[in-house]
Amino acid sequence: MLDESRAEIARNEQCPSVHGEGAAKGEIAVFGCSDGVLVYDDGVFTKIQAPDTYGRTSNQYVSETSTIAVGDYNSDPDSEGYDLTQLALIDTVAKTMKIADLPDGVGYTWRDVARGPGDEVIVLGNDGSLHILDEQTGEVTDTIEVIDAWEPPAEWQDAHPALVVADGIAYVTDPATSSIHAVDLATGDVVTGELPGVPNEIAVVTG
Structure with a gap:
């Protein structure tokens, strides 16, 4: 240091x-x-x-x-x-x-983990669901289906779903459909928008 x-x-x-x-x-x-x-x-x-x-x-x-x-x-x-x-x-x-x-059969990459508004752990699994974990115990407290199941990338640079959380909303990219999904973590409601190209990494800027 x-x-x-x-x-x-x-x-x-x-x-x-x-x-x-x-x-x-x-x-x-x-x-x-x-x-x-x-x-x-x-x-x-x-x-x-x-x-x-x-x-x-x-x-x-x-x-x-x-x-x-x-x-x-x-x-x-x-x-x-x-x-x-x-x-x-x-x-x-x-x-x-x-x-x-994680639950049996569920995997993730480094792009698929975030912290929620209550410091909970949120993981976008390759089963296409958001898995919400208690930060103390690691127990899954909720699951929200968002996208279709996806395969892990062959190389880390390859486009694959990514997760960012801001202001209680989880933003999930889906390269398979060139879309982005906004998930309200309080209600589980999902809003989907189309993108002009295949998304890879994502950043969210708030005011």
Whole structure:
């Protein structure tokens, strides 16, 4: 870590293949590693070891109002990580990690996870549904059907459904139909619009 003058103030080398980061409540930083995560809290690094020998956590899905960081999780070193079935729930205060399983037969990619207005975890599964998980337990509390089932991409750059949540609305892209769907997370209502081309990644800008 560097201070404002770019002088080194802290160092930790316990995060192999570091990739992905985020800041949870209290500006606690979380970094993904191939064997867990590294947490930086008030000047101190803490390594949280994955429960598997290879337990890669990369992208971090965080909220300014939650001390729980959510990471994509892959325990198969031979997998490309484009069809994941587990999530890492990281308690940045207790410095612990819990692995949550998605329902049988449901996978996702790094583009398909977001946090909801109540800090819940929202996953767009390759079964075409939004799965809403409790951030503490990882239990599925609700499921909303949105699009048809889809296949994981052969390469990470390939267009495949993506998810963004803003102001209580989940926006889901569907490359198969060149469309976008706005899902009201409170009611489950879905509004669909056509797009002029095949969507890939998505960003939402609010006022």
